[in-house]
Structures are given as C-alpha cells and as structure tokens.
Amino acid sequence: MAPVPLSPIKVGHIDDVQELRKAKPTSIPQRFVRDMAERPTLATVALSSSNDIPVIDFSRLLEANKDEFLVEISKIAASCEEWGFFQVINHGIELDLLESMEKVAMNFFNLPLEEKQKYPMAPGTVQGYGQAFVFSEDQKLDWCNMFALGVEPHYIRNPKLWPKEPVEFSETLEVYSREIRKLCQNLLRFIAMSIGLNGDTFEDMFGAAVQAIRMNYYPPCPRPDLVLGLSPHSDGSALTILQQGKGSSAGLQILKNNAWVPVQPIPNALVINIGDTIEVLTNGRYKSVEHRAVTHKERDRLSLVTFYAPSYEIELAPLPELVNENNPCKYRRYSHGEYSKHYVTNKLQGKKTLEFAKIQTKDSS
Ligand SMILES: COC(=O)C(/C=C/C1=C(C)CCCC1(C)C)=C/O[C@H]1C=C(C)C(=O)O1
Ligand SMILES: O=C(O)CCC(=O)C(=O)O
Ligand SMILES: [Fe+2]
8 A cells, every 4th residue: 555645734924023013003814813712801810929830949958957958849749739839939040041042033923024934843753933733724823932952962952043143042051051951850859759759760761861942032012811832831851941031021831720821931031841751751640730821901921931851762651669559659650762753743732742651541531
C-alpha cells in the first residue's frame, strides 16, 4: 500500500496582535473572541491575601540555620501540594541581569514586523516568532505574540532563529539561561527533599536536561473581557520559572477549586510552577496546575518563561518510593521525548495533554 501523505497543517491567517493593536480597533477579529464559557470575566476569585500563592524566601534555603531551612522546606511541600505554584524572593539572580533580559526581549518585540518575521515559527513547530499550538483554521487564537527558543542541550537549538537584533540578545540569553538553570537545579533539590527524597533524585535522573525559553508579549486589548492572552494549560516541563516584566499588571491566573486566582506580581520575585513531569514522578502528590493569562485594556505585559525538563531519552514513571497500597501507580512509563512530541503536537487545553500518561482506572474512564 502506498504511504498516506501527511496532510500539511492549515492554520489560516494569524493576525499579529501588536500590528492589530497599532490600528487601534474598537472591535477585534472573531478568531480571538472566545466562547462564553472560556471568557475571562467568569468565576475569578475576589482579591484577598489568603488567595495569594505562597512566597518562598530562597536565602533561607541557602544560608539560614537548620530551623529556618526546615520551615522553608515545609512551605515548599505545602505550596507544591496545594497550589503547584509559588513565588521565590531573594533568589540570588542579579536584578540587573533580569532587567537586561527583559530589555532585550522587549527590544525584540518592538522591532518592525518584517524584522521579527525573519525568525518565523513554522506551523506545527514551537521555536521562533509567532503563535505556537495552532493546528486548525477554526481554532481560537491567543492575544499574544510569542518568541520561543530551545537553549540546552545545544543540539535542540536552531541557530537561524537566534536574532541578530537586538545585538545583545544572544549573549544576554546565554548568561540569563545559565543563572536560571542553576536556580532550577537548586529548586529541584529542595523540591525532592520536601517530599522526603534524596536531594539529588531529579538531577541524577534527568541527564543533560532540556531547557527552553518562551517570551510572551501581551499588548493591551480593546476587549479584554472577550479574549485570552494565553489558553489554559499545564506545562509539560518538570519545572517552569516565570519572570514578569517590571511594573507588570496581574495577568497570570491559576485554577484553584474551580476558580481562577490571579497571581499578584511581587517586584523582583520569580514565579515557579510544577510541570507535568514532576506530577508523574511524584505519582500525583505534587500537581501541575492549570493556568492561563488574561489581557488588560490599557497595559501591556511581558513574561519570560523558562521550561526545564529531563533529557529526551529519559524514561519517566512514578518513583517507587511514592507508590504504595494507598497510593497506587497513576501514570504509565514513557520517555520524555515521547511526551514532548505529544505536547507540542496538541493544542493547549487545560490538563488534557497529561491524559497521555494516565493509567485509566474504572473510576477515571
Ligand atoms: C512554545 O513552546 C512551548 O510552549 C514549549 C516548548 C519548548 C521547547 C522548545 C521551545 C524547543 C524544543 C524543546 C521544547 C519542546 C522543550 C513548552 O515547553 C514545555 C513542554 C514540554 C514537553 C517541556 O518540556 O516544556
Ligand atoms: O504569561 C504568563 O503569565 C503565563 C505564561 C505561561 O504560562 C507559559 O508560557 O507557559
Ligand atoms: Fe505555562
């Protein structure tokens, strides 16, 4: 039998939201208008400090006495179990470096469209400038411009997509990524300890860990009530580190008890979240939590998001220490390469991507 030709992905015309915004429209194209149930105005919890995601003081994990260290470790455990998210203050990364990364990313987004389009994200791929996770002409679009690059190991890089302008971009990204990588490694150590595992468990297992960056730019939107900045999803990584642009308005929201909780930006803090990989390895004790981004009528927003994950050949399954009679194994064995492929070939839709790894039980089917 002749091989069936693979049908090319037809995504139709994707408007660049910064260009749309320049035209100062009063209405927005239908492709951005969400169905009622998805619109951001519904079921958002009222602002109150009890609804804020936990804050971890990193300096207490590196420099403090044993009691302070243990308090912070137990805060990590509670954050990962109850929220899947926390913010880190005193993380040790130079604030100048965070600012420089923000500046080069913003300078990139502010280039003329023709310049940015020299680094296109081809349909069905995830690196370059454009909108990822769009697979059909009738799929709703996010009010976001995205620029994503693979960083480590080097073989995942596509050097043609690393921009020549701004000239400082590549060097800044290299230095930034090295610092963020160290933070990921330290955090994974503390996360392992917080669940009673040896501190080296994840790093020993991950091999030459994969690291990628996604820069999301959300211009102001004339109808923030109708659109989403970024569709609801959980991250496919082990850990995600998110830096919000200085002076950013709240935009990130996480789903907790069926309501969307806004994450209040803390100046100079980094937002950390558990990805699907840690959910699987901990047999669901630490959950990857669904999140999304919303837009603002007058203010723009930038987020710089680093994904840190095991090397592609690494086989993943719940750690035997976390599986027992009371906590039967919930996820099957697969390689991170298989999961990455599955993740990047499906649209973002809440936690649906993780179904790939779930063992179907009578209750879940
Ligand atoms: C737009 O990209 C993403 O949202 C994304 C992709 C990351 C990647 C690259 C930009 C280059 C190649 C590697 C990789 C797939 C990690 C999200 O990353 C999540 C999804 C998975 C899976 C993961 O490990 O991180
Ligand atoms: O911009 C944000 O706050 C959310 C970004 C995000 O969730 C992502 O890039 O995976
Ligand atoms: Fe995310």
